[in-house]
Amino acid sequence: MQLDLLPRERTTASLNLLILLGSLFAGLLAISVVFALNGVNPFLAIFYIFKGSFGSWYGIKETITKAIPLILIGSGLAMAYKAKFWNIGAESQLLVGAIFATWTGLTLGPHLPAIVIVPLMFLMAFIGGALWGMVPAVLKVKFGINEVISTLMLNYIAAEFVKYLVVGPWKGETKGGYPYTDDLPAQAILKHFPYSRISPVLLILAVVGALILGWLVYRSRFGYEIRVIGENTHAARYSGINFFRTSVLLMAVSGGMAGLAGAGELMSIHNYLSYPESLSAGYGFTAIIVAWLARLNPSFTIISGLFFAGIIVGGDAIQITMGMPAATVNVFNGMILVFLIMGDFFISHRVRIRLRSAVHA
Amino acid sequence: MLDLIVSVLTRTIIAGTPLLLATLGEIVTERGGIINLGIEGLMSAGAVTAFIVTFTTGNPWLGMLAAILVGILLSSIHGFVSIGLRANQVVSGLALTMLGLGISGLWGKPYIGRLLPKRMPRLNIPGLSDMPVLGSILFNHDWYVYLSIVVGIVIWFLLKHTRMGITLRSVGENPKAAESQGISVNRVKYFAVMTGGGLAGMAGAYLSTAYSGSWNEGITAGRGWIVIALTIFALWQPGGAFLGAYLFGGIFVLQYMLQPLGISPNLLAMLPYLSTLLVLFIYGMSKSGQRRMNAPATLGEPYVRGER
Numbered sequence: 157m158q159l160d161l162l163p164r165e166r167t168t169a170s171l172n173l174l175i176l177l178g179s180l181f182a183g184l185l186a187i188s189v190v191f192a193l194n195g196v197n198p199f200l201a202i203f204y205i206f207k208g209s210f211g212s213w214y215g216i217k218e219t220i221t222k223a224i225p226l227i228l229i230g231s232g233l234a235m236a237y238k239a240k241f242w243n244i245g246a247e248s249q250l251l252v253g254a255i256f257a258t259w260t261g262l263t264l265g266p267h268l269p270a271i272v273i274v275p276l277m278f279l280m281a282f283i284g285g286a287l288w289g290m291v292p293a294v295l296k297v298k299f300g301i302n303e304v305i306s307t308l309m310l311n312y313i314a315a316e317f318v319k320y321l322v323v324g325p326w327k328g329e330t331k332g333g334y335p336y337t338d339d340l341p342a343q344a345i346l347k348h349f350p351y352s353r354i355s356p357v358l359l360i361l362a363v364v365g366a367l368i369l370g371w372l373v374y375r376s377r378f379g380y381e382i383r384v385i386g387e388n389t390h391a392a393r394y395s396g397i398n399f400f401r402t403s404v405l406l407m408a409v410s411g412g413m414a415g416l417a418g419a420g421e422l423m424s425i426h427n428y429l430s431y432p433e434s435l436s437a438g439y440g441f442t443a444i445i446v447a448w449l450a451r452l453n454p455s456f457t458i459i460s461g462l463f464f465a466g467i468i469v470g471g472d473a474i475q476i477t478m479g480m481p482a483a484t485v486n487v488f489n490g491m492i493l494v495f496l497i498m499g500d501f502f503i504s505h506r507v508r509i510r511l512r513s514a515v516h517a
Numbered sequence: 518m519l520d521l522i523v524s525v526l527t528r529t530i531i532a533g534t535p536l537l538l539a540t541l542g543e544i545v546t547e548r549g550g551i552i553n554l555g556i557e558g559l560m561s562a563g564a565v566t567a568f569i570v571t572f573t574t575g576n577p578w579l580g581m582l583a584a585i586l587v588g589i590l591l592s593s594i595h596g597f598v599s600i601g602l603r604a605n606q607v608v609s610g611l612a613l614t615m616l617g618l619g620i621s622g623l624w625g626k627p628y629i630g631r632l633l634p635k636r637m638p639r640l641n642i643p644g645l646s647d648m649p650v651l652g653s654i655l656f657n658h659d660w661y662v663y664l665s666i667v668v669g670i671v672i673w674f675l676l677k678h679t680r681m682g683i684t685l686r687s688v689g690e691n692p693k694a695a696e697s698q699g700i701s702v703n704r705v706k707y708f709a710v711m712t713g714g715g716l717a718g719m720a721g722a723y724l725s726t727a728y729s730g731s732w733n734e735g736i737t738a739g740r741g742w743i744v745i746a747l748t749i750f751a752l753w754q755p756g757g758a759f760l761g762a763y764l765f766g767g768i769f770v771l772q773y774m775l776q777p778l779g780i781s782p783n784l785l786a787m788l789p790y791l792s793t794l795l796v797l798f799i800y801g802m803s804k805s806g807q808r809r810m811n812a813p814a815t816l817g818e819p820y821v822r823g824e825r
Contacts, residue, residue: 244607244611295797308745309791317787480623480626484622484623
């Protein structure tokens with residue numbers, strides 16, 4: 157028997173979906189094996205995860221709450237990855253957005269009505285994330301610095317800077333020594349749906365934002381340039397596309413979306429700036445898988461964002477119901493991501509199995 | 518004052534050792550043209566494996582071997598996905614980090630808060646360790662410290678002076694030419710990835726069975742990412758890895774010592790990342806600088822056999 161791997165000339169939407177679902181299923185299977193080897197009943201664990209996230213009103217509300225930042229960040233990442241710009245710095249673009257929003261809220265907030273200060277904080281957060289996102293774009297195009305490395309470095313620089321702010325100059329006077337800033341003024345804090353932590357404003361922002369980015373990527377001149385760059389960087393350079401301008405603009409949007417997520421977490425969930433890990437809970441990294449599961453279509457992150465928010469919420473649930481460690485969610489995320497990128501191979505290649513005997517017959 | 522300096526330098530060597538081991542591994546991997554962002558996960562898995570094996574057998578050497586083995590096995594996933602399936606190396610590496618952190622959390626849960634009965638023994642090198650100042654800085658450590666130095670010298674020698682090193686470098690620089698010389702490019706790449714994985718596992722083992730003697734989630738504390746920075750900071754040279762690892766290790770040690778002087782530990786903690794960006798920036802300012810930097814030419818690019 158012989159296995160041949162041949163490039164696939166064309167794919168269909170249904171084949172893509174089939175491979176996607178197949179990858180998810182294979183991923184869950186592999187996760188089950190890891191669980192079983194640890195003496196955990198995999199069916200029970202997976203059941204409890206989805207019961208925790210989608211099996212109750214409380215779970216669903218928490219899932220939507222956590223899906224919001226994932227959709228905001230994931231749609232921006234999908235856009236960047238479409239141009240093969242490997243932005244892994246969403247975590248810090250989120251933080252810089254939160255820093256800008258905090259500053260705006262604390263200094264201008266007390267003097268302005270909600271209708272002015274809330275949009276202003278979102279705008280400032282977008283600008284903050286955009287500026288921080290544009291740095292790696294400039295470094296890449298003008299100085300040939302790999303964006304994976306620069307965004308990774310910028311993640312740590314921004315995280316340490318936030319820590320510096322909250323233990324140092326921005327430490328709140330009303331927080332009794334904790335590393336938090338003071339609370340934002342009441343008019344800068346987003347209202348929730350009753351009995352939930354979902355802010356309607358934020359929910360609309362995330363869904364509309366993802367749809368707009370989807371439109372941009374697939375229906376606009378800008379999106380056309382993004383896709384050309386992603387498909388063939390060299391061809392794009394010679395076809396009159398301004399590589400510098402498109403890259404910088406692209407990363408401004410990508411970073412800006414993460415910045416919005418930072419403002420959202422700040423104004424809806426925390427109400428003050430604190431340590432980076434409590435502000436973001438790794439959303440910038442989880443959103444990478446969200447973008448991948450959406451097959452780099454920003455609009456689809458609405459669905460994939462909900463899925464991974466569900467895994468986060470369910471992961472919290474099995475910590476309590478099954479006494480499993482917090483890191484369990486990482487097994488899920490890592491394994492699913494591995495199988496998703498394996499699946500990509502079968503989208504671009506087909507496998508032909510030849511039986512030797514049949515050939516000779 | 519002299520005592521203080523000796524103590525700082527001694528602890529710098531200790532803090533630099535896991536960085537050195539994993540960076541040497543990542544240098545080998547990247548020289549073969551593969552970038553592995555999974556080091557944080559590999560180190561974590563190595564740390565928990567070494568702890569469990571040492572805890573149950575009472576033998577830290579077995580712990581070290583098991584950690585190296587787990588590092589090799591886990592990194593072969595990255596190898597299969599990025600070499601065999603030619604998938605995106607960045608995403609595959611990130612997945613490996615998540616996976617490594619995840620399974621080490623699962624494996625290590627029952628061991629949180631326990632202390633090892635026996636850590637990796639120390640070796641006071643006879644004669645040399647009695648020297649004033651240098652004796653306690655350099656020759657009064659556990660086995661890992663000396664091993665990491667030996668590994669560094671061996672890798673330096675292999676890369677620089679042997680056919681094996683030339684083969685590895687040619688695979689990272691120009692795989693097509695290497696293939697035409699009869700080199701099995703993919704086999705060399707697998708070897709490079711698994712060597713890096715084994716050394717990352719060993720670095721993790723150092724953390725749990727020599728440095729602290731305990732296991733907790735988050736034991737690697739971002740060291741795996743510092744390694745990615747260090748590999749560039751070292752310009753893919755083992756000599757640079759020594760310099761960088763001890764420099765960054767020193768920053769680690771000084772972080773909290775300088776706090777009473779009004780120097781923010783958080784601003785100091787930025788230094789490894791800032792200086793790596795600065796190195797890239799300085800070399801990036803001119804085209805000749807970008808060439809002189811000598812990054813493996815096909816780093817991160819999937820290699821398709823026979824493609825023109």
